[in-house]
Amino acid sequence: MPKSKSHPQQKSEPTGPRYLCEAEVVTGLKDYAAAELRARFGDRLTLLDKARDEEIPFQFDGSLPDLSALTKTAAVYLVQHYAVPRPQALLGHQHFTQLLKMISTVRSMHPAGTFRTFRIAAAGSHSSVFQRIKEEIAKATGMTPNDEEGDLMLRVRKADIHRDGWEVLVRLTPRPLAARAWRMCNMEGALNATIASAMIEMSDPRPDDRVFNLLCGSGTLLIERLLRAPAAVIGGCDHDPIALRCATDNLMAAGFVKEVDLFEMDVADLPLPDACIDVVCGDLPWGQLVGSHEANARLYPLVLREAARITVPGGRAVLITHEIRLMEQVLRDCAEVWSLRQEVKVFQGGLHPRIYLLDRR
Ligand SMILES: C[S@@+](CC[C@H](N)C(=O)[O-])C[C@H]1O[C@@H](n2cnc3c(N)ncnc32)[C@H](O)[C@@H]1O
Structure with a gap:
């Protein structure tokens, strides 16, 4: 269970699944990002408390692709909690199936071919355990691991929203949200x-x-x-x-x-x-x-x-x-x-x- 919740609102009936998500925000701009989330999604979303300046976890009853339109958030991730003692246990059948389902949820939001490569950001991401995890993901999804520029971004961390275990985060978009579709001309020194x-x-x-x-x-x-x-x-x-x-x-x-x-x-x-x-x-x-x-x-x-x-x-x-x-x-x-x-x-x-x-x- 998430550690704590802030100001739960009266909810209208959810029409689909409830997701746990996290917005990554530019340090200093958390209030603006949170205000936009509330203004756009109202009672489809419940913000969760988190002290860190760059992250806003939230529960979301809406349509995931709508989160890609946020203008004041750097990136949005789908979050899944795994009650495991260490990342190696993600390779167990039940957990790995869950992990593949998360990946497939994000891939299904985009046209086929959007995610050809993937990368994992984690402490120890070059260890033999993560090497195995990457190999298994590659085998199951057909994506190639690319630590520098992978299209699909996964993060694996010790539980942060939850009390214990590990959390896997999958970024909803192949690029950060600041990479706007209108940017045809990318001038050096352009403002984020x-x-x-x-x-x-x-x-x-x-x-x-x-x-x-x-x-x-x-x-x-x-x-x-x-x-x-x-x-x-x-x-x-x-x-x-x-x-x-x-x-x-x-x-x-x-x-x-x-x-x-x-x-x-x-x-x-x-x-x-x-x-x-x-x-x-x-x-x-x-x-x-x-x-x-x-x-x-x-x-x-x-x-x-x-x-x-x-x-x-x-x-x-x-x-x-x-x-x-x-x-x-x-x-x-x-x-x-x-x-x-x-x-x-x-x-x-x-x-x-x-x-x-x-x-x-
Ligand atoms: C930091 S850049 C602005 C980048 C812009 N916000 C963007 O996103 O592309 C500063 C701009 O000031 C312009 N500049 C510098 N001195 C200027 C001057 N005296 N008069 C007009 N423009 C000037 C430069 O040509 C440059 O495009």
Whole structure:
């Protein structure tokens, strides 16, 4: 039995099986991921308590493929508990049949041929026991083990949701959910779409917003904004024509190309009148893949000043960067135009960028 439950709700009659699932979330964004799960699935889902920042286990009565549409979750796994003392016992007939059933449930959600390879993430995954488990899975499913890039991702861990035994998790999708179907053009330094989606949520999107994305790159924030809510007017700028072509390809794939005005412009010189925008968003160069620390020291004050010029009093800005010290300095220097409402530290790919939600004074 799961260890504990939080706030069980009155349930409507379930129409199918009840699954135990776990959402893997970007560190720092758990509240946004949990809010989306509740908003989308209501009483089809019961969130379970878990202290760890990156995981939200839940019981689910709905249709598993619907979980692939989550925008603020990094990945969703189907979880199965095995009352066994060690992973070797997963090879026993009853447990192995259960394991194959889990794999087949996930494979049946996708067109044939989606999962040709698989990988297992576990402590000791290169041991002889896991070697045997991989061989048996390969024999039974026809999939080839590939430890680096396997399509089907399994995790085996000591029970975490349950009191004892082991848990096997099978990821519902061949790729993480941040790998959006609209991403035709994958620009180096593009923002993780899951983080972009949470940023958009923080900006409290409304259909009458006039939105501008400074430094739009390949268009991640623009697309995630329009996927979340329509906007009265929406545009973006970047000084790099290649980035703008990339944004156009992605906007086209997402079905939004006609809605967005893109400008090939330096951010310091926008062709926009004063106070014409309600929400500014931007992913500033982090000085690693994109930009340099020296260039950023010149760029950031310009971005914050220009954002203040085009934003109406009472408007919002949501920005992300990894240049924490520089951003803090620039926000102090801009204190008469921007006030910091919220700062969220996220963890992504070994980096700790921060999201800043600002109010235009
Ligand atoms: C971190 S990237 C944005 C990536 C974007 N969020 C995405 O998902 O593709 C920063 C962008 O700022 C642009 N940029 C840098 N300096 C600029 C400037 N002075 N004016 C306009 N754009 C600039 C770069 O060309 C780059 O595309």
